[in-house]
Amino acid sequence: MRTESQALADLGDLPLIDLASGGDLEAFDVLVARFGPRLHGYARRMLSDECAVQEVVQDSFVAAWRGLGTFRRDSSVQTWLFAICSRKITDAYRKRAPLPIGDDIDDHTAVSTLGLPYPSVSGGAFVDALEASLATLPPRQRAAWLLREVEGMAYQEIGEVLTLGAGAARGHYTRARGALRESMRSWQ
Known part of the structure; x- marks a missing residue:
């Protein structure tokens, strides 16, 4: 029942x-x-x-x-x-106010921001480099990349989320992807 x-x-x-x-x-x-x-x-x-x-x-x-x-x-x-x-x-x-850097900056026991277990996967240098590269992107580019790559949203949906047209959402995603490709070049 x-x-x-x-x-x-x-x-x-x-x-x-x-x-x-x-x-x-x-x-x-x-x-x-x-x-x-x-x-x-x-x-x-x-x-x-x-x-x-x-x-x-x-x-x-x-x-x-x-x-x-x-x-x-x-x-x-x-x-x-x-x-x-x-x-x-x-x-x-x-x-937002600046946050002081604490002793827990390298705490890999925390939950990964990519949804992966830190001890076995996320502690890897690639994931660390990807997260660091993502953090350098302008907020709209980062959001467009995350919504497309992580959430699997279409450009129209990304545009609705970010209050942009589908073409502008695609542009932000494309610029983010290019910037990530360049910053992650050593991993290719």
């Missing part, structure tokens, strides 16, 4: 939005569980401070909850949530 939570988990994104719009907290919890890790990964790659990352993801879901009635269905739920998160990341950049 299936529980109500299992039945909710089997629903698509739009029916969950409909239920959550009606005040169903469990339906919204399913959306948080479904998209939370991906939003966290995206924010983690865009921001260097884990506290800011957690705040951005939390603020994104609060804004989504408050904005359920404004979801227009002209984009996917994924695109809508990533767009909210992208705006919250921009807000975090505006209020």
Whole structure:
């Protein structure tokens, strides 16, 4: 016998939005569980401070909850949530203060920003070099690359997330890819 939570988990994104719009907290919890890790990964790659990352993801879901009635269905739920998160990341950049470098800078026991286990894979020099190269990209280029390569979004979706046209999103992605190719040349 299936529980109500299992039945909710089997629903698509739009029916969950409909239920959550009606005040169903469990339906919204399913959306948080479904998209939370991906939003966290995206924010983690865009921001260097884990506290800011957690705040951005939390603020994104609060804004989504408050904005359920404004979801227009002209984009996917994924695109809508990533767009909210992208705006919250921009807000975090505006209020960001320099962070002191601590003793934990080389802590490879932490969760990898690429979703890989540090001890066995991410401690490698290639991943470190890639993450360092990503960090040097301008925010929109980094976001376009991450949304395309990690999240598998189409240029149209990336444009919606970053409030750009599909062509501009493609341009940011192309410039990011070129910059990464150049900075990672020693790995080719």
